Amino acid sequence: MLLHFDQRSPIYLQVLxxxxxxxxxxxxxxxxxxxxxxxxxxxxxxxxxTAQKVYKELEEQRLITTDRNVPSKVTMDQSIIxxxxxxxxxxxxxQFVESIYAIQIPLEEVIINFEKEYNIRKRSELDA
Amino acid sequence: xxxxRGLRKSYGRKKNVLNDVSFxxxxxxxxxxxxxxxxxxxxxxxxxxxxxxxDAGTIKVDGKTIxxxxxxxxxxxxxxxxxxxxxxxxxxRDYYPDWNQQVAEELMGFFKLMATxxxxxxxxxxxxxxxxxxxxxxxxxxxxxxxxLAGIDLFTKEQIAWIFSSHYMEGKGIxxxxxxxxxxxxLIDRVIFLQNGTIIQEDDSEEMRELYGKxxxxxxxxxxxx
Numbered sequence: 001m002l003l004h005f006d007q008r009s010p011i012y013l014q015v016l017x018x019x020x021x022x023x024x025x026x027x028x029x030x031x032x033x034x035x036x037x038x039x040x041x042x043x044x045x046x047x048x049x050t051a052q053k054v055y056k057e058l059e060e061q062r063l064i065t066t067d068r069n070v071p072s073k074v075t076m077d078q079s080i081i082x083x084x085x086x087x088x089x090x091x092x093x094x095q096f097v098e099s100i101y102a103i104q105i106p107l108e109e110v111i112i113n114f115e116k117e118y119n120i121r122k123r124s125e126l127d128a
Numbered sequence: 129x130x131x132x133r134g135l136r137k138s139y140g141r142k143k144n145v146l147n148d149v150s151f152x153x154x155x156x157x158x159x160x161x162x163x164x165x166x167x168x169x170x171x172x173x174x175x176x177x178x179x180x181x182x183d184a185g186t187i188k189v190d191g192k193t194i195x196x197x198x199x200x201x202x203x204x205x206x207x208x209x210x211x212x213x214x215x216x217x218x219x220x221r222d223y224y225p226d227w228n229q230q231v232a233e234e235l236m237g238f239f240k241l242m243a244t245x246x247x248x249x250x251x252x253x254x255x256x257x258x259x260x261x262x263x264x265x266x267x268x269x270x271x272x273x274x275x276x277l278a279g280i281d282l283f284t285k286e287q288i289a290w291i292f293s294s295h296y297m298e299g300k301g302i303x304x305x306x307x308x309x310x311x312x313x314x315l316i317d318r319v320i321f322l323q324n325g326t327i328i329q330e331d332d333s334e335e336m337r338e339l340y341g342k343x344x345x346x347x348x349x350x351x352x353x354x
Binding site: 005007008009010011012013038042044046047048049050 | 292
């Protein structure tokens with residue numbers, strides 16, 4: 001697994017985002033053990049400190065739980081995962097709106113094009 | 129914590145090669161000493177090791193004036209060319225009491241080094257790997273790496289950079305000199321910028337990204353091109 005980092009935004013936030021996405025789409029399932037900090041660092045080729053920081057942040061947001069001497073686990077609480085899902089959506093929409101707003105396209109036109117593009121994307125996935 | 133205080137050095141008529149250089153290298157961090165060529169980066173590392181005399185300054189580890197908790201990884205191979213990789217490792221194992229043979233063997237495997245290869249016949253990248261292997265196997269808390277990435281091909285650089293994401297970093301304080309940071313930028317914790325033998329700037333790289341949206345390379349440009 002090789003992440004391409006944007007060198008102008010904090011590495012730990014990029015890894016945090018990557019991790020949340022994995023939880024939200026169920027690649028890391030509720031209650032499932034997640035890789036150790038060490039394993040995450042060498043898999044993503046990040047500094048072990050960065051992996052540590054990401055896990056600490058995930059713990060604070062209660063997306064993972066860590067007990068003594070056992071691997072950390074994804075939370076069992078679906079409402080926390082739902083909240084993370086909404087947060088990812090809101091952030092993506094915010095970014096999208098920023099770029100659309102900057103080129104002054106009316107909302108109606110945006111929506112038509114958005115739907116068209118979304119469906120193309122969906123179809124390409126079904127074909128594949 | 130490795131502490132460098134008030135380092136000063138002049139070479140003959142060349143004054144202030146190092147001019148009151150002070151900084152610290154904490155454990156569990158990768159600190160990068162950046163400077164254009166001839167700014168005194170290597171001199172600082174050698175001064176920390178006591179390999180070159182200085183006019184003033186102190187080097188302390190946890191408040192004590194000792195050097196045996198620091199390992200130095202030079203940019204050129206210091207092992208005799210007639211030795212094989214295996215012989216070089218055996219030689220170092222006999223020499224250093226804290227030598228960790230397990231680390232040496234693991235890194236040999238990871239770097240795909242052959243025990244029977246002669247040092248003299250190794251590529252520049254493989255020589256750098258042997259040096260790193262020796263540095264990590266010396267099993268000391270602080271490691272000084274002198275230009276471990278200079279003049280090495282991309283894939284070898286990536287392999288070398290891997291070590292910075294591995295568990296071998298745990299509990300280690302690393303000070304690395306370099307001007308080639310593209311492959312390791314996301315792995316660096318702190319950056320110290322050197323110019324004309326003086327520290328002109330010190331950054332926490334994540335803080336720079338978070339507060340100012342600037343990469344280490346952006347900072348390099350700002351620092352050296354203005």
